[in-house]
Amino acid sequence: MNQKKRIVIIDDHPLFREGLKSIIAKETRYEVVGEAGTGRQGLQKTKELKPDLALVDVSLPDQSGIELIREILESSPQTLVLIVSMHSKIDYIVKAFQTGAMGYIVKESAADMLLKGMDQVIQGNYFMDTSVSHQVVKKLVGMPARETAADDVGYDTLTPREQEVVILLAEGLTIKQIADRLYISPKTAENHRSNIMHKLGLHSTIEVVRYAAKLGLIDIDLWKD
Amino acid sequence: MSGKPTYEELERRIRQLEKKLTDSNRIFKNIQDVFCQTDFTGNIIEISPSVERYLGFSREELIGQSILKIYHNPKDREQLLEALSGTGEVVDFEFCAKSKDNRLMFGSVNAHILYNADGEPIGVESMVRDVTERKRTEKHIQTLSHQLLKAHEDERQMISRELHDSVAQDLSTLKIALGIFFDKDSSFQPETKKKFSELSKILDRSISTVRNLSYDLSPPGLKEFGLLQTLATYCEEFEKNTGIHVQFHPAGLKKAIMDPFIQINLYRLIQEGLNNVRKHAEASQVVVKLVGAYPDIILRIEDNGKGFDIQAREQQLDNEKRMGLRSMKERVNLLQGQMTIQSYPMKGTKIWIKFPFKE
Incomplete structure (x- = not known):
């Protein structure tokens, strides 16, 4: 029995949320059950609805989305988090994954990558936007050298x-x-x-x-x- | 012919001496600056009447009194004596004086040790110039340039935020919306769709430009990840973009809690320092050292480039009104710190900055 996967969208730009909803609407296996424009509302929605997946923006007007990931996972552990953010800096990406997000997409790739990312995350896999994965891998490759330099x-x-x-x-x-x-x-x-x-x-x-x-x-x- | 001078001769000499004395007295009474002699315990032996104009005390009120009576901070006096004990002479020593009605004045002192006829040191002789007005102007200029830097910073942050959270955001929304629009309606001609995908690429480029501009204007992540992480990333990206190898060595600051004002200014100092290297140094390597040395923080930016003639450069800067090094100096002033630059042709340039840091 294939139930629809339930989605909550947390992003402070209503038009962008509309865009995401339209993309998701193309797929019958997903259903947007709630949306929120602030971190506080978002946390409330996920607590209440216990969605399968939350799409979260990391820069929200009232709090950092990174904190929000932690709070969502605490209050609704079964919810998977996929970040959809304007930020492309590696620090945000790394921190999001460290905090428990399963996927990261930059906003301009959403049209092409959103569904692919959602599919992967729902199956329990990690997903990273190809437009940012390059710098992440580069960072990982460079890491050991930097570590040894820190001898003080x-x-x-x-x-x-x-x-x-x-x-x-x-x-x-x-x-x-x-x-x-x-x-x-x-x-x-x-x-x-x-x-x-x-x-x-x-x-x-x-x-x-x-x-x-x-x-x-x-x-x-x-x-x- | 030798022998005793004649009576006339003695009279002539006395008259000469009398004239000198009157001249000296007139000068003494009319000098603008304040002349002062004290013994080593700080008692005033002699002070010119000009003191009254600045401090409101008459000469007679002060003679025999302790010099500390006119010092706002006795520590200044200690420092003056300490400086004197070195070479026996001090030039342009600045101190804060206090007038009879408790106004604060600034004086600049030239002083030397006073000796008696047998060559024994007996006290201090000094000439003090009123620099209150200059001090005030300096302070005023400093306040203004601080405000300027701050306004500049606020504006950058505002523009950066707008670009990132509004312009780039709207462009992304536009991209998604258009994508859906062209996707939904399959009645579009293949050419129209092809045109759209070209336009979409332009949108991508705009988004990326706007985002980079925003990151350039204001460091992303300073609040979320802290200064050290943000700087490390900045240095890595600088290296990637310029091909100049950057070693970033922070130490002793992991536990330090810096206020946002210090953070942003430190970030800017490093940003400006590295940009100077990129523009002028022709270096292949830069080392950035940032060390907590309680109660200070030390920053060093050292490159292996072509170096420059510091004096010539400063003149050139004044002429061209270029901001590179000057804005770094302003920032260091803002942090109440010190900055020195060493440069040597074909060896490179070393910038050393130290400023006080209180948690």
């Missing part, structure tokens, strides 16, 4: 005070001078220093200088005029 994770674990101390150490100040500068005791300054060395995995002042130069805290490669 340790620095992010420093406290603000420790950040203050690192740069002073790198500038060649002694513990006593650092203590004076920051109005702390030499003992406290020494503690900061050893915590920093531990967190950053460094062993000598020279290494601190090199590390600070690499991050850009100081410049050791000054050009002479």
Whole structure:
């Protein structure tokens, strides 16, 4: 028994919703049961109607569509989400999938891709607009290289005070001078220093200088005029 | 012939000295600036009568008093003494003075250490110039240029939003609507349909242009994904579009909560910096380092391009009214930060920016 799949459309542009409805109307296997122009209404509709599929715009007047995906999935877990958005930036696409969307289509492709996308998502597959998939794959391919470049994770674990101390150490100040500068005791300054060395995995002042130069805290490669 | 000077000779010299003294006194009374001598404890030994014009205190009221009486912030005095202890001389040191009726004035000080006849330091001698009016004008100009930058930014955001949420949106709606229209009615001639598909391609192009324009005007995703993610994406796209290799190294800012004002200005600084590299540097590589160094943030943009003569460029900029580096400087001022540029022919250009950051 093939029941019609029930659809809710959430988009703040009424004419665009009309367009989507007309495309969907061509297929007897789908039925638009509700529509909404804001995130709040959209959430209410999906809660109430528990549709099979929600078509969601990521930029809505009252809230981010990304948040909305999360809320829809919480209140109506059986609903699948397909994003139909004006945004083509990779950050939006990645975030939408991370939050639980099953598909992503940019608005201008809707005429050609909407039904294809809906079919895929309804079957439980992921779907990505071919006009954006190129940059996503490129990003994925490039990712490992970027990851290894981020070898300064340790620095992010420093406290603000420790950040203050690192740069002073790198500038060649002694513990006593650092203590004076920051109005702390030499003992406290020494503690900061050893915590920093531990967190950053460094062993000598020279290494601190090199590390600070690499991050850009100081410049050791000054050009002479 | 040597020996004791004659009586006439002595009288002549005394008259000369008397004249010098009267001249000095007249100058002392009539100078515009304020001349001041203090001992090392800060007591005023001598001060010119001109002080009354600026601060309302008469010379007699001040002599023997502590100099701090006319300082708005005693820290300024400490800094002046500290600066003096270096070379024994200070030029154009600015401080904030307070008048008898508690108005704030700005003075610029030239000072040096005062010695007695035996060459021992006994105090400080200084000449102070009233720069209140200049300070006010500077402040006024700064306020205006800040407002200008802000208005510019607001307008960009507004236009960007309109383009993205209205124009591009309507074009997309139009595309869908036309598609449905031509699809529904099969009575259209194949030629008409072919024409439509051509027009549809033009629509696609317009949408893509409008969208890029919008993204260019205002960074998408700053609010949703944060500054670091948005910058990383921007740098990647810059690299893709220009072929200039960009390394973006943020550090120590993952936990930082920056207000939107700092975020947008940092984004713009990097955008402007990279655009300068693209337009002028002929570089193959740029490194962008953004580091949290509490209580500051440090930004470095370093390229390996052809470099330039900084002074000549600044003059040229003044003549051409080009905005590149100047608008970066304005922005840095806006963030109350500092910026230096180093450039060396055939080695490249390094921009260093530091500004205070409070959460």
